[in-house]
Amino acid sequence: MLGMFDSGLGGLSVLREIRKREPHEKLLYLADHAHCPYGTRTLVEIRSFAMQITRWLCSEGAKLIAVACNTASAAALHSLRETFPSTPFIGMEPAVKPAVVNTTTGTVGVLATEATIKGKLFGELLDRFAEDATVLTQACPGLVELVEKEDYDSSQARSLLRRYAQPLLDLGADTLVLGCTHYSFLKTELQEMVGPNINIIDPAPAVADQVSRVLTEKNLRSKSELEQSDNLIVVCTTDLSHATHLSRQAQSLLGEPVHLRAVELD
Numbered sequence: 001m002l003g004m005f006d007s008g009l010g011g012l013s014v015l016r017e018i019r020k021r022e023p024h025e026k027l028l029y030l031a032d033h034a035h036c037p038y039g040t041r042t043l044v045e046i047r048s049f050a051m052q053i054t055r056w057l058c059s060e061g062a063k064l065i066a067v068a069c070n071t072a073s074a075a076a077l078h079s080l081r082e083t084f085p086s087t088p089f090i091g092m093e094p095a096v097k098p099a100v101v102n103t104t105t106g107t108v109g110v111l112a113t114e115a116t117i118k119g120k121l122f123g124e125l126l127d128r129f130a131e132d133a134t135v136l137t138q139a140c141p142g143l144v145e146l147v148e149k150e151d152y153d154s155s156q157a158r159s160l161l162r163r164y165a166q167p168l169l170d171l172g173a174d175t176l177v178l179g180c181t182h183y184s185f186l187k188t189e190l191q192e193m194v195g196p197n198i199n200i201i202d203p204a205p206a207v208a209d210q211v212s213r214v215l216t217e218k219n220l221r222s223k224s225e226l227e228q229s230d231n232l233i234v235v236c237t238t239d240l241s242h243a244t245h246l247s248r249q250a251q252s253l254l255g256e257p258v259h260l261r262a263v264e265l266d
């Protein structure tokens, strides 16, 4: 089974892409609602959540883990790979590379959480592309909470999106990178607001492609009928009050039934 996690339902945007590519794999998704949002927490705190979740996913039999969260990847990916050397991890980082390759103005904007922007991974990414383009960053507190409430279209949602995107456009950005998996759910509203000439990059498809590549390279794809017959999507939350909401969102996104589980991590 493939394990995945995020602070909440943002990573479902990645789950949907993985499901399209790997319909025969069982998927176990954990939303750490008890600690959501991650983006305003310290990197040390986020790392400890990521460690705990990974231990749990491994104990459930995950053969690969997709960290469907930019913030957890920024805080913990190095440590996870060190601590669990036999588990392949697919992490996420803001898609600066394709943005830099495709910009025509030479300026791109990255929307992400505060913790992602503070992390070493992102600093290294900026250094790599600093000579090729101007990369502007914008922390977006409040957007994750809107997505968790499924509030994509209210005046509050629009005004927050405008507040975060407009300064980047004013400085010449023609490309916006969604550097948090929750923001994928706001892509339509953001595109409407900024107009068709601004390219918005959502990394979920690229991350799912990488999952497929690793499954092939490591020969991890389920083979036997027996393995494939248990072909379920299980979504779990660490806070029961989010359970109904999570399974409804997952089912409507995927267009198929999912199993729901509440999980208490110690």
Ligand code: DGL
Binding pocket: 006, 007, 008, 010, 011, 036, 037, 038, 039, 040, 068, 069, 070, 071, 072, 113, 116, 144, 179, 180, 181, 182
């Ligand atoms: N969806 C996550 C990300 O990709 C975490 C957002 C949060 O909890 O602040 O960064």
